[in-house]
Structure formats: structure tokens, C-alpha cells
Amino acid sequence: MRNDDRRERLRTALIDAAEATIAAEGLAALKARDLAKEVGCALGAIYTAFPDLDALILTVNLRTLALFERAITAVTIAPPPTGAASPAERAAAADTLVRLAVAYLHFAAENPARWRALFQHRITHALPDWYLVEQVRLFRYIETPLQVLRPGLGDRERALLARSLFSATHGLVSLGLDEKLMVLSEPVLRGQIEIVVGALGRGLAEGG
Amino acid sequence: MRNDDRRERLRTALIDAAEATIAAEGLAALKARDLAKEVGCALGAIYTAFPDLDALILTVNLRTLALFERAITAVTIAPPPTGAASPAERAAAADTLVRLAVAYLHFAAENPARWRALFQHRITHALPDWYLVEQVRLFRYIETPLQVLRPGLGDRERALLARSLFSATHGLVSLGLDEKLMVLSEPVLRGQIEIVVGALGRGLAEGG
DNA sequence: CGGGTTCGTGAACGCTGTTCACGAAGGCAC
DNA sequence: GTGCCTTCGTGAACAGCGTTCACGAACCCG
Numbered sequence: 001m002r003n004d005d006r007r008e009r010l011r012t013a014l015i016d017a018a019e020a021t022i023a024a025e026g027l028a029a030l031k032a033r034d035l036a037k038e039v040g041c042a043l044g045a046i047y048t049a050f051p052d053l054d055a056l057i058l059t060v061n062l063r064t065l066a067l068f069e070r071a072i073t074a075v076t077i078a079p080p081p082t083g084a085a086s087p088a089e090r091a092a093a094a095d096t097l098v099r100l101a102v103a104y105l106h107f108a109a110e111n112p113a114r115w116r117a118l119f120q121h122r123i124t125h126a127l128p129d130w131y132l133v134e135q136v137r138l139f140r141y142i143e144t145p146l147q148v149l150r151p152g153l154g155d156r157e158r159a160l161l162a163r164s165l166f167s168a169t170h171g172l173v174s175l176g177l178d179e180k181l182m183v184l185s186e187p188v189l190r191g192q193i194e195i196v197v198g199a200l201g202r203g204l205a206e207g208g
Numbered sequence: 209m210r211n212d213d214r215r216e217r218l219r220t221a222l223i224d225a226a227e228a229t230i231a232a233e234g235l236a237a238l239k240a241r242d243l244a245k246e247v248g249c250a251l252g253a254i255y256t257a258f259p260d261l262d263a264l265i266l267t268v269n270l271r272t273l274a275l276f277e278r279a280i281t282a283v284t285i286a287p288p289p290t291g292a293a294s295p296a297e298r299a300a301a302a303d304t305l306v307r308l309a310v311a312y313l314h315f316a317a318e319n320p321a322r323w324r325a326l327f328q329h330r331i332t333h334a335l336p337d338w339y340l341v342e343q344v345r346l347f348r349y350i351e352t353p354l355q356v357l358r359p360g361l362g363d364r365e366r367a368l369l370a371r372s373l374f375s376a377t378h379g380l381v382s383l384g385l386d387e388k389l390m391v392l393s394e395p396v397l398r399g400q401i402e403i404v405v406g407a408l409g410r411g412l413a414e415g416g
Numbered sequence: 417c418g419g420g421t422t423c424g425t426g427a428a429c430g431c432t433g434t435t436c437a438c439g440a441a442g443g444c445a446c
Numbered sequence: 447g448t449g450c451c452t453t454c455g456t457g458a459a460c461a462g463c464g465t466t467c468a469c470g471a472a473c474c475c476g
Contacts, residue, residue: 006454031431032434033431033432036457041455042456043456043458045456046434047433047434048455052433053433053434123387127388160396160400161404163383164404165404167380167389169376171375171378171379171380172376174375176375180327180335181371181375182371195372195412196372196373199408200404200408202407202414203411204407206410239464241464250425251427251465255465256424261465
């Protein structure tokens with residue numbers, strides 16, 4: 001249908017424009033009227049492509065997650081071989097955790113507005129499934145080295161610990177870059193992450 | 209002066225009403241018109257007592273910080289004696305870090321709306337000095353056990369590490385309680401905090 | 417009691433996201 | 447091609463927000 005084509009064109013045009021605005025000026029600068037003007041459609045047309053601006057923002061955030069994944073695939077390790085890991089393999093796994101955390105910091109520092117939109121955005125409705133699936137998938141990057149470091153953990157415990165490790169790292173990056181509590185330069189913050197995540201890896205490896 | 213008295217009455221009435229609203233319904237429910245109706249003043253009168261709602265919110269947040277301090281004084285340890293700490297003292301310091309983190313979680317879980325207002329609030333202007341001073345003061349609760357655990361650290365490094373430890377804990381609590389990433393019950397989250405902060409303490413104590 | 421100053425008042429402003437009656441445009445039967 | 451029906455974008459309008467400001471009341475002082 002010609003109509004569906006136009007709808008799809010409008011959708012992508014809106015996503016592109018919203019992404020550009022968020023990346024350049026932040027989530028707070030995203031206004032419905034500006035958006036309509038940029039893509040050359042009427043104000044109400046936005047709401048034929050998305051139920052509300054929240055849904056549009058969520059779609060932009062999905063793109064950000066895809067961008068982020070491309071940034072961390074470089075520091076990933078292979079899935080663990082069956083059987084006990086050697087001390088060297090354990091050390092490599094701990095090191096991967098640190099590299100992942102540093103990669104997270106680096107992405108946040110390089111794409112501050114995009115990255116902030118991921119969390120600054122306050123949800124009213126429940127998150128859609130396709131967004132949650134993406135989150136779960138990304139956590140595997142943490143679970144893999146964790147499986148080497150703590151092979152005794154069950155699937156649920158490992159998934160939970162992976163989320164906790166991410167949360168801790170996110171706290172470091174979030175408060176370190178945001179001007180609310182402190183503003184740290186990226187090198188200083190990287191040092192802190194290496195210290196904290198490094199200590200975490202050591203502590204997790206030794207503590208039973 | 210009679211006028212100054214009324215201004216002061218208005219100020220405290222506004223803070224009280226704002227605090228009650230934030231505690232009961234969250235920061236998003238705080239509206240200028242509702243506030244004026246509750247304290248029985250005109251809409252414009254709010255702006256004779258505070259430059260804008262942000263300043264009022266910040267004052268409420270200061271009260272929250274005071275509340276929080278009362279909640280953590282119970283788990284504090286005495287300032288470290290000069291000289292090297294015994295292994296038992298080091299273990300006690302590591303344990304204090306865990307207890308502080310758990311106390312932070314507990315406070316956040318008990319006062320969710322108040323606590324969220326501390327961070328949900330997006331700043332436009334720079335934070336006022338009296339607010340920053342309060343923040344610095346509260347960080348000493350973390351720095352004290354840290355000084356026992358890592359006596360070799362300089363003042364700046366210790367202050368930085370204290371902020372990093374707080375940031376990591378805040379990440380755990382923030383993402384664990386907020387429904388964005390996951391919703392964990394307080395006991396489960398407490399377990400995660402004990403695991404992560406415990407591992408952090410061990411890793412920091414051993415790693416030079 | 418008059419005159420000057422100070423202060424609260426609330427209608428109004430500018431901005432927001434979202435809606436909806438309307439008119440234009442597309443598709444279809446004849 | 448023509449008439450009709452449906453379908454869809456349009457943008458004025460709505461409800462709500464924080465903030466402002468001319469105005470009138472209330473106060474202080476001589």
C-alpha cells in the first residue's frame with residue numbers, strides 16, 4: 001500500500017530527527033513541534049506514527065543500545081570451555097569485566113546525550129517486551145566472564161550478579177560524569193573504575 | 209519585623225507542604241498551584257519565598273539528607289587510632305562499609321519518594337554551596353572506615369575512592385529499586401549489596 | 417489622618433504534549 | 447470520467463505547567 005509506505009517513511013524520518021536532536025541537544029530539547037517542523041509534517045502526524053513521544057524516545061534508545069553493543073563486542077571473550085578454568089583464564093575473565101566497565105564509561109563519555117537519554121527518560125507505562133529482550137541480551141556480555149570467574153553460580157544467581165555488577169559500574173559512570181555529585185575527567189574516572197571493578201573481581205574470585 | 213516573620217512562616221509552610229507532597233506522591237506531583245492552595249497563599253507568593261520551585265525542592269532535599277544522616281549514625285565506627293590497624297580493626301572497617309551500604313539501601317526503601325527526589329531532580333543552575341557542604345560532610349562517614357582499610361591513601365585519593373564506593377552502591381540501589389532495569393525485593397537487593405560491597409572490601413584490603 | 421512604600425494577588429504569558437473536527441486526498445464501482 | 451465513500455493528515459484548540467507583573471490592598475511613619 002502506498003499509505004503504509006508513507007507511514008514507514010514518516011516513522012524513520014521521525015526517529016532520525018529525534019535521534020539527531022537527542023544526540024546534539026539532549027532529551028530535554030526534544031519537542032513535538034520542532035520535530036514536526038524538522039521532518040516537514042503536521043504536529044498531529046507524529047501521533048499517527050507513535051502513540052506518544054515516549055514511544056519515539058524508546059525507539060531512539062533502542063538504536064543507542066545497538067550502537068553500544070557494537071562498542072563492546074571488541075572487548076568480549078569467548079564463551080567459557082566446559083570444565084574448570086585455569087588461573088590464567090580466571091585472570092582474563094576478571095580483566096574482561098574491567099574492560100567492559102571501561103568500555104561502558106567510554107561510550108557514555110563519547111555519547112553523553114544519547115547515553116543520558118537511556119536513563120533520564122522516566123517511564124509511565126511498562127517497558128515493551130522488545131526493549132526488555134534487548135536488555136537481557138546485552139547482559140550476556142557480563143555473564144560470560146562471570147561464568148569463568150564464579151563457575152559455581154546457578155543461572156539465576158549469575159544473571160542477578162551480572163545486573164549488580166552493571167549497576168555498580170553504572171553508578172560510577174553516572175555520578176562521575178553527571179554534574180550533580182562531582183564532575184570527573186574521563187581518565188580519573190577510568191582510574192576509579194579500574195580500582196573498584198578490579199577490587200570487585202579479586203574479591204569475587206577469592207570469596208567462595 | 210512583622211514582614212520578615214510572615215516570610216519565614218511562609219517559607220517553612222511551603223517546605224513542609226512540599227516535603228509532604230514529595231514524600232507521599234513523589235517529585236512529579238509537586239505543582240505550584242497545588243502548593244499555593246495547600247498553604248493558603250497566592251500562586252505568586254511562592255516566588256517571594258523562593259526564586260523558583262527548584263530552590264524549594266533543594267531545601268526539601270536538604271531535609272532528606274539530614275534524615276538520612278540520622279539513619280546512618282547508628283552504623284558508624286569511631287575515627288581510626290593513629291598507627292597501623294590490627295587485622296580485626298580492618299575487618300571491622302570492611303564490615304562498616306557493608307553496613308553503610310545496607311543502611312543506604314534501607315533508607316531508600318523506606319523513603320522511596322524522598323530518596324528519588326534527591327537524584328530525579330535535574331539541575332539547571334549550579335548547586336548552591338550550602339548543599340555541596342552537606343554532601344562533603346556526609347562523605348566522611350565513608351572516608352573513616354576507608355582510612356582504616358587503606359591507610360596509605362592520601363586525602364584526595366581517599367575522598368575520591370569514598371565517592372566511588374558511594375557511586376557503586378548508589379547504582380546498585382538505584383537500578384535495583386527503580387523499575388527501569390529490574391525490580392528487586394529489599395532482601396534480595398541486600399544480599400547483592402553484601403556480596404558486591406563485601407567483595408569490594410576484600411579486594412581493596414588485599415590489593416596494595 | 418495623609419502619603420509613600422512595600423507586598424501579596426491572580427490573571428495572563430509562553431510553553432508543553434496531546435486531541436479531534438474538518439477538509440483534502442485516495443480508492444473503488446459503475 | 448464521475449460520484450461516493452473511506453481514510454488520513456492537518457493545525458487550531460485544549461488542558462496543564464512554571465513563571466511573571468500590573469494592580470490594589472495593607473502597612474509604616476510623620
